Amino acid sequence: MASQNVPAAQQSELVIVANTLPVRREEVDGELGWAQSPGGLVSALSPIVREAGGCWVGWTGGADDAPEPFRHEDILNVAVPVSEVEVAGSYQGMCNSTLWPLYHDAVRPPEYHRHWWNPYVAVNRRFAEEAARRTALGGRVWIQDYHLQLVPRMLRELRPDVSSGFFLHIPFPPIELFLRLPWRRAVLEGLLGADVIGFQTPAGAYNFTRLADRLIEAEPQGETIRYQGRDIRVGAFPISIDTDRYANAALSPEIRERAEQLQQLRRGRKIILSVDRLDYTKGIDLRLKAFLEWLGREDRSIRDAVMVQVAVPSRERISEYQILRRDVEELVGQINGEYGELGVVPVQYFRRNLPFEELIAFYLVADVMLVTPLCDGMNLVAKEYVATRLEDDGVLVLSEFAGAAAELPDALLVNPHDVNAMAATIEQAVTLDPEDGSRRMKAMREVVRRHSVHEWAAQFIEALV
Incomplete structure (x- = not known):
């Protein structure tokens, strides 16, 4: 298993996987250091991760920028390297020019370029592998947002012992829009690797359940979806503020x-x-x-x-x-x-x-x-x-x-x-x-x-x- 790369004593019971780390570089007194990033997600999750002795897997926001794992305010930050080519293809392309407009009711026409897909897969795989290395036996992993929709399935293949959840911060579109996505099945199956899939609203959860029922004939059963012998919880978890x-x-x-x-x-x-x-x-x-x-x-x-x-x-x-x-x-x-x-x-x-x-x-x-x-x-x-x-x-x-x-x-x-x-x-x-x-x-x-x-x-x- 990938987790063998990190000694068990250094693994975490709770791992957050997000597009970016909860910290950013800031210059203080002429020296470059780390400071907590602003925003509700970081302020909400940091105390929970800190209490659990957990770690946060994410990107620094800079191409080819991946410092060694470091602690900041008692949270282990694990940076995932993303190349300049991958930033262009996965982040600026697939995430911001395909998924973002598509999931927002196509208020601007999404762009579908096949050369964006492979970088998206590669970045998701790298995040999944790092999460697999960092999670303790039977631990929990919480994956955040549309940048990382393939991670749940990849992580399950690497670490079937862990419990994983995925939360989508943006809307999940109606089935009629989602079906336009050339990689629709791969994204859907990627999400279904999670044990819990959360959306902002009941409408988002309904759209997803309806899609799973139609596209891969999963079995909706109330607030769960039965798929490949597993019961996956699907529901609304509306986010709030501090x-x-x-x-x-x-x-x-x-x-x-x-x-x-x-x-x-x-x-x-x-x-x-x-x-x-x-x-x-x-x-x-x-x-x-x-x-x-x-x-x-x-x-x-x-x-x-x-x-x-x-x-x-x-x-x-x-x-x-x-x-x-x-x-x-x-x-x-x-x-x-x-x-x-x-x-x-x-x-x-x-x-x-x-x-x-x-x-x-x-x-x-x-x-x-x-x-x-x-x-x-x-x-x-x-x-x-x-x-x-x-x-x-x-x-x-x-x-x-x-x-x-x-x-x-x-x-x-x-x-x-x-x-x-x-x-x-x-x-x-x-x-x-x-x-x-x-x-x-x-x-x-x-x-x-x-x-x-x-x-x-x-x-x-x-x-x-």
């Missing part, structure tokens, strides 16, 4: 002081906020068009509201993303050129990644939060905004096609493909009765409070026992 972290940050005197400074954006107006990666699945262009339409109403002007759009740069080497950036920035220019006045513009646009403290300050000043992706596995921004509204004020406008909509029905739900409906919902949001708004926000805050990312992680790992 609720306490966001609520406590909202009480920080320093952050509240910064929020007061940001009030200068207001100038007597409502502040409408959106925070997204600059990605075509987020519907930024349609949202801006809806705001433009709202501004054009006879009873509205730039004196009524300002829209703050934070667009975090993403995948800038890919042409689709370059085109999206150009289109969004041209639209911002059009709106400001058409409706702006001296010293006052209707859209404040920031193309950057905000530090955590700055992000919370923006949440605190926002009267309305627009979260309108065309398709999204969950969308944690919606939950982050809700967690910071400690006085039960503020209005959340949420896409029907975000996974969060299933948990937050008290948001103002909208079809992001319908510009007219979005403009009408913006009007509803800025004029919402305060009592109604408070009732809605209170209900949503309770949902987010009761279901934190730590509970999500613990629930999934318990399912692997």
Whole structure:
């Protein structure tokens, strides 16, 4: 077995396998070192891995960059090497240009290039082999996301003694879309190597079960699939946020002081906020068009509201993303050129990644939060905004096609493909009765409070026992 390469005493009872490590390189006092990466997944899983004496298998994010295994904050980090050719074929190609658009309802046409498949297989195999080496006899392995869909089966072939789980952070598409994938059977069988397969929503679990039933004649039995003599659990495990972290940050005197400074954006107006990666699945262009339409109403002007759009740069080497950036920035220019006045513009646009403290300050000043992706596995921004509204004020406008909509029905739900409906919902949001708004926000805050990312992680790992 592959595990013989690592002495049993150095193997782990719990191994996380993710596209990237939970740390990133940072320069401190002129020296390059490691710091914990930001994000909910890392903050949720790190304490559990640390307590179990576990390890995390992942990529550093750099081509041909694979330092020797090292410990950071009591977690063993095991870097998997990925070559420049594999970054291009597996990550930029198969993951970002094929699987990402396909799984997001093909809102942009996926590209299918056969020369991307082999690098994807090679990278998945390398991750599986490293996980097999690092896992103790009868241990548990939790595999994360669409980059590594072949790992469960590969790992089972190498280490049939371990329990493995797979969680998909993005949507799983309807069968009619998935069947377009030339490697559909290989991906499906790869996932079915896991003992537990988790999705963000019941719809994702249903799509997968239906696919398995049709494509390989697996036997769905309630929340399990019977396949090759094994019972595989399939279900929804909606991810959440570190609720306490966001609520406590909202009480920080320093952050509240910064929020007061940001009030200068207001100038007597409502502040409408959106925070997204600059990605075509987020519907930024349609949202801006809806705001433009709202501004054009006879009873509205730039004196009524300002829209703050934070667009975090993403995948800038890919042409689709370059085109999206150009289109969004041209639209911002059009709106400001058409409706702006001296010293006052209707859209404040920031193309950057905000530090955590700055992000919370923006949440605190926002009267309305627009979260309108065309398709999204969950969308944690919606939950982050809700967690910071400690006085039960503020209005959340949420896409029907975000996974969060299933948990937050008290948001103002909208079809992001319908510009007219979005403009009408913006009007509803800025004029919402305060009592109604408070009732809605209170209900949503309770949902987010009761279901934190730590509970999500613990629930999934318990399912692997």
